[in-house]
Amino acid sequence: MMLKSCALWTAFLLLTGCSQSAAEAQGGGGGIIDAINHTHRAINHFSINRQSGLDIIGPYQGGGGGCCFSMPAQWRPGMMVQVDWETGQGSSAGFPGFADREKYEAWRAKIHAQKRQHSKAVPLADYNGQDTCGITVHFLPCDEVKVTTSCYTYGSPAYPIKEPLRMTEPTVCPT
Known part of the structure; x- marks a missing residue:
């Protein structure tokens, strides 16, 4: 009986993990990690402060859904987040199939090189x-990134990030 109670309590804690983060319990806020990709490259994976955003995000798409991002109750000047991500090819174009091992390996090497x-x-x-x-998190051309904690949806007039979804990558990025 004791084991069953412990198992039910553990399941409850796991299921409510994203609905109330540690920061929320202390008066802060939190929620899901999402992303919008404004570039022609795929975002193979990404994280914010080492919390995974989960999904692969294709070119000019949104996604994510990782749990959970939490923040302190009060914003302070100089607050930063660490965004880590991997870019790559946006589609499986040119996939030769598996029958010709040599062609497949060449295709695979080309994908990994990107x-x-x-x-x-x-x-x-x-x-x-x-x-x-x-x-x-918004992934922009030239490996620029912007983040927001806004409750408004992308594209609504009150949403703070206004860049269009399909942005053109300049020939030379500023350094």
Whole structure:
């Protein structure tokens, strides 16, 4: 009986993990980790402060759904988040199948050669006096990144990040 109670309590804690983060219990906010990819490259994986965003995000798409991002109750000047991500090919175009091992290996090598690891500390905008709904990271051309904790949806007039979904990568990125 004791074992069954422990198992039920553990299941309850696991199921409620994303609905109330440690920060929320202390008066902060938190929620799901989402992303919007404004580039022609796929985002193979990403994380914010080492919390996974889960999904692969294709070019010019949104996704994510990782749990859980939490933040302190009060924003402070200089607050940053660490965004880590990998970019790669946006489709399986040119996939030769598995029958010809040599062609498959050449295709696979080409795909892996396109993968790039990125890491950037990104300022977290002031959220004092506002509802927070997790975090959304925007992957922009030239490996730029913006984040928001806004509860508004991308594209709504009150959403703070205004860049269009389909952005053109410049020939030369500023350094």
